[in-house]
Amino acid sequence: MAEAAISGSNDYAIPELMAVAMARTLGREDGNLGGVGAAAVVPMAAARLAVLTTAPNLWWFCGGASGLNPTFDRLPRSSADPRAAIGSTGKKNMLDVVDMGITGGWDWGFNGGLQIDMYGNINMIGIGTYPQLKVRGPGTVGTIWTGTLRRPYLYTMHHTARVLVEKCDYISGPGYLTGGNSRWDKVQNTTEGPQLLFTPLAIMDFEPDSKRMRLKSVNPGYTVEDVKKNTGFDLVIPKDLPNTAPPSAEELFVLRNHVDRDGVLKGVRATIG
């Protein structure tokens, strides 16, 4: 049964660590345009934090409320909350969002899934035999764009072998499909494929040739064994694996005083097993 993921420190909660780790990653997207969608409270915090720390010239689109570059300091629980558009520099119609998905106009984006597999494919459709699925997922929504946006970043708040599976029952967002170069036989070749996966336990990347998911760093408080035990396939495990660096005092200060003054992240459910 799933249990709450606990950070290895009293100083911060797991969703805060994940937001900080994502914000550091977004440093490489400074000046680029990306976005977050449904059920994305942690990536929303990360994008706002990145603008204040690692990526001052980031362009980011905040889901249903449709603001570009919002400057909220009280993190809303949903990107559709009107308060998620506070202090934006522009707004996008949903039709613009879809146009940009089709034309490959997004540089980066965050996507999650009911299942995520060893090649970074995402399933939002369901588990079991279609149409009377055993578990009906919420639907594909914008996960389709992992096939067109340049650099998808993946996340899940539940590190368990039920989410991290060898092969998705259905693919709603293409990752590296069956590995190697198989992705580019199907999707537009302007894209680079999934970059990283953030979970409560660890950060994963993908081996350059096989495109198999590879452990990159383990979050403080957990071990490689914890990660292996809760992952439904064999990860590529490099030697000399680092821990994810914990949030610095400065990162936590900015996060808690300029992004999430109400402490919403601390209450976000993150689980293992």
Place this chain on the structure above:
Amino acid sequence: MAESGSKVVSLDEAGRMIARHKVISLAGSHSVNSPMALIRAAIRNGATGLTIIPPVTTAIATDLMIAAGCVDTFYLSYIGFETLGFAPGFRAAVEAGKLRVIEGDEPFVLLGTRAAAGGYPFIPVPAGVYDGTDLPRLNPMLKKIKDPHTGAECYAIPALHADCCILHAQECDELGNAQFWGGNNQEPDKAAAAKTVIISTERIVSLDHTRKNVDRVTLPGHKVSAVVHVPFGAHPTASPGVYGADEPHLKIYFDAVRKGETKTYLDRFVAPKTQAEYLDQVGLDNIFALQENA
């Protein structure tokens, strides 16, 4: 005094109008700006066998209609309660084999609506958008065609026409000139793609007010069939600039449906015949507190 050509009707009359139709579309995202009072009125008036074309993201608005047993067919992009979890009514209906799902996504619902709004029979998208996914296999409405100009492969997204579109506006005059605050502007195409358009509104404003604020009028009223004055008509979803979403109420709904106690929720919150009776059930103190989170 009513304006000449006034389209104002009662909530109950609007509910009867909706219940006479089969294919219903709506806008509002997640837990924001859903036409909840209209939905409750349609359920009370016996809406049944509906096909729903939702916005690209939806939560209680459509889940409630499914849980109440009004829906046969659902055009899916995303339905869920975000941090609360999966949509309980939708999930139970599919897993019990009681709901037909058209397996769509953002472009399917958006561009299908665009096609219907503009009179295009379909909108083609490059095959690469869908070829890496299982959607073409699961959704027979996504048909592969060749671009007659270049020979490139495409998927044709069909026009998604609705009989009746229901929307919630922050301000609307008696002729249906409406202001939708916040959101991402899915309303105009949804309205254009429907035969009948019904708008509930927080405030009915004068034509003079519309004229003075024309830059904020997001939907001109010429296609609007009916306007209903329903303060707090989006509750328990948010009405941008007016009140926030009622998260404790969403959880009451979520827990009730998940435990199989949908009837308890319906009896308490859908059965009340007027908006005033509904607000009594919710509690005016609770309602007023939501205005602090607009």
